[in-house]
Amino acid sequence: MVKEDFLLAARGVAKKYGSVIALRSADLSVGSGEIHALLGANGAGKSTLVKILSSVIASDTGAIEVHGEATNLRTPSDSIAAGIATVFQDPALIRDLTLEQNLRISGLDKADVEPWLVRMNLGHIDFDLQVADVPLAVLRLLDLARALAHDPQLLMLDEITAALTTDQASYVFEVMREWKDRGRSVLFISHRLGEVLEMCDRATILRNGADVAHLDLRGVDEGQLVTAMLGAELIEEFAEGPVEEVDSTRAVDVLEDRDVVLEAKGLYLRDKVNGVSFQLRSGEILGLTALEGQGQDELFQVLSGDHRPTAGELLVDGERLNARSPYDAIRRGLVLVPADRQKALLPQRSVRENLSTPLYARAGRWFTIASDEVERVDRAVERLDIDIRAGSQAQRLSGGNQQKVTIGRWLASGFDTLLCFDPTRGIDIQTKAQIYDLLREVAATGASVLLYTSELREIPLVCDRALVMYAGRIVHEQDAATATEETLLTAAHGLQEASA
């Protein structure tokens, strides 16, 4: 294609956050009248690229051209003025203002968005509502309507369908088609490959912060997309990696004689957790998976003592745990590794202090530093192979090392049951393998692990037994060795209520 045909062209865009590379070098070009997909696994750099294209953050290097001309867009308002409107993952609406006030701060009027809202079946909405009172899915559509009201040349949609119902998603697709028919363009980001293949003309695939493929999507199937996203070499690495050396085929019946260390009996939390019961045995790794927002976050909040259940009880070693704060759960050996490292890390403190935090939580330990602190910390650092060269501030570590620190904290202080919430989200393959090894090691010493994961293949790889959650309930249970992505996914969609 000739250069001038592109509505938007980005070349060699790179971005670093401290020592962490978010984008190495990415090229992307979107033509006029095209729906273009931007694909990549978690952590590939999609959101960073979108933020750079919409001038939310500045790239370190690289050039962006609109209609073949180099641009110098510095703020989101510059981008909007240049004809690029974005709907971000989190709706950019102000909680404390009404819908009408939100329109006004973007220089719009009710009349500008109403035609679009009517088409999305939201024509009746009350503009005097406060954003805080409107559900997320509706906010996404409102944000879309607001973006459309700016009449952009290029519409960028970052994971817009994630929280939408099928109906709502179909409105979005209609709008995208219309935009294409008008000769305008759409940049579409989605994890749902079916949608991508149905809607998009071309795709740019990012991996590890660089563009690895530019595909014409005609005649491409999902498998080819997945291969392109993961990279053939990575898939091999997975197959031959150190993980295989661990014996993950232990029969579940061996575990049946072990003591039950953690038992949930009919746990409820508001309308999010609706009667969850399960048993976790000593030395067992119990896998749990679910689609986004099925109550797994809240279940872990209850298990870790962060929230009291509204009903039901939790037994640790057969005795009831009535936790007022995580402290009480930790004292009973129940410890949490949260998915979001922002919730676990002391970013400005050293690795040593991060690792030793739980040692001093009890008021009895307030006076002097534990005499064996150095030893405990060194052991955890060694066991996890934490790279502590940038150890004076935990925020300077890479994501993988940060995650190791949040796990290492519990190795240093000791525990009986490890609650791991998606511990491998957004970290590199090598660290992932180390974490799998560690979990198996931990289980081998008699401790138990409850592992929530959003990556289905981790279930057969690491776990003994698998649970699937849907709408706040456990809907499926099976031996992890026999679990396939298909059976787990079917259950996760609530399509089949089975108990193997």
Added chain:
Amino acid sequence: MSTDLVSPPEADGRPEALTSRQKAARYLTNHPHLVLIGVLIVLIILTGIIEPNYLSINGLRNSALFAVPIGVLAAGQTILMLTGGIDLSAAMIATGAAYVAANQSPRGALIAIIGGLLVGLLAGAANGIGVGILQVNPLIMTLAMSGILLGLFTSWAQTIFSGSTRMGDFIRTVGGGSFFGRAVPWAVVVWAVLSVFVVYMLRRSGFGRNLYALGDNAVASRLSGVRAWQVLIAVYTLAGVFAAIAGLLLGGRVGAVDLQLAGVFLLPSVAAAVIGGTSIFGGIGTYTGTILGALILGVLQSLLTFLGAGQAVQQMLYGSIVIGLSWLYTRISAAQ
């Protein structure tokens, strides 16, 4: 955002080619106290040039004496700021403590001191309950406490504490007296002992670790088992006791006590901690830095006195220093 970051293992600590300016910036970042020591020395020399007599035991002693109440009050501010808090009632607690001590002085030094410290203990604990349990914003809680104490003591001055406003001899000696032929003020000794305690607490105690953890990331420290309310009540109580000690020293130096005793030291105590590099958002800072901050303010006071600068210039300079140094810190840490 964090889920979207690629984190290659080689990203850590890889030696990079640095310009000498970057190297200098990095060195200063890792040793922030050097900047302060430099500022302090420059100020001392500058004062010595303007008034050669200053570079004597007597001259330096005066600066130190001025720095003592600031430094002791700032000990409380530092440990609170580490948790993301602040104590706007510190000056009023100090005044109240001195008032009670003066009032109880006829009954002996011990009772006077205990009475004074008790004021700090109670007011500090009340602050801690407000912040830790009732979840009131620290700024508001301590501001309200300041008003409450002012009201109570103004009213008590005519009733239950209507007696002596003169400090007893012992407290006056500790607050204003010196030994080794007037070379070393007792107040400086008290400050030094307190400094050792605070520095040790922050560096080598579990409580110190909790303070930093709470201020750096309250959610993470909760998930690590830290119970914020316990730590907060303890730290506000401790800060109250420090404020009371400052009040006793100040009251001892002045001799007689009124309700305006410590008021002027409130904002300098916050300034000393800020100058010393403690972040008002918590998680970052040391008491060593605060000590240097208090000393800088003490020398500055002498310098301005010799210059014959009035309150006006003094205050403007104070303000500019707070703004300038905090700006510098932010630039240095952003330059990494």
Added chain:
Amino acid sequence: MTAVAPDTLAAGTQPAWRRWLRRHGWTVGVWILLLALIVYYSTLIPRFGWFQVASIVNNSTPLVFLAVAQAIIVIAGGIDLGVGGMLVLSSVTAAQLMEGQGFGVTLLIAIAIIAVAAAMNAGVGWIITVSNVPDIVITLGSLYVFQGMALAVLPNPGGGTSEGFRYMFTGSNTGIGSNPWPAAIMMTIAVAGVALWMGKTKGGLSLYAVGSDKTAAYLSGIRAALVKIKAYAIGGGFAALAGLATTAIAGRGNATTVGGNLTLNSVAAIVLGGVALTGGIGSAIAVVPAGIILFFLNPILTAMGVDPHGAQVIQGVLIVFVMAVTGLLEWRRRRRS
């Protein structure tokens, strides 16, 4: 992410008055509290008339304006410890320049002072946005600077102003009288103006947007730094207005007034007025009665025969109580969502 049936989002599903009350309940409550206190006060003292009303309205003007200044800045996500210093600086500058001048000249001087104060505080806002240093630290510095400047302008209490100028703020050429209307009208115009601007225009709503969610505001195309500077500038202007009122009431200026204490009162007033210290929530209209109440507690307690210093204790307890209750409500709201 509870599934809400679309029709609950339609207009008219909730009685308008109920929503209005939910949103403005705090404002209404503070006004009712003020009225109740006035009624109570009138039963306490032997003679309650225009003199008493004028005294309350006039003498609370400086605190009200200062609280509005603080409210504007806090709503935009900042906090300005320097407003008290700005009040003192404007007050003494006015007293210094206005002494012996006619009404016309004093009026021009007043306008110039407001403009310069706004510009200076815009500078403070600029430093905050450029340096990335927390608001509270920079404005701690500006508090000192302004207070020092005030001392330089007027080392000893003194100066003066024109009779007309005093009338403008106090309804009397001597500063004492029974006419509350000029002060009331000044407050109404200034506060209603700023409240309308903040609630109805793009520029004013941006203050709420930036204070509520800086990222979302930025993504909506708002220049957060500019908005913050604007908030500081307007706040500076209101602080200067408070200073002018102080001069008009006292008839002179006094640079030894401790600006820090005035700042603390302004923070107390906005908290009582329902402004969230975290930014994005509150209204200038609720801050007015809150400011008056804080001033008004003194005469009430005197009239009750209680030691007036008790007022400070009650103020303090009241503020802690208000914060604890709002904190509890917020906690409950978040738990349920």
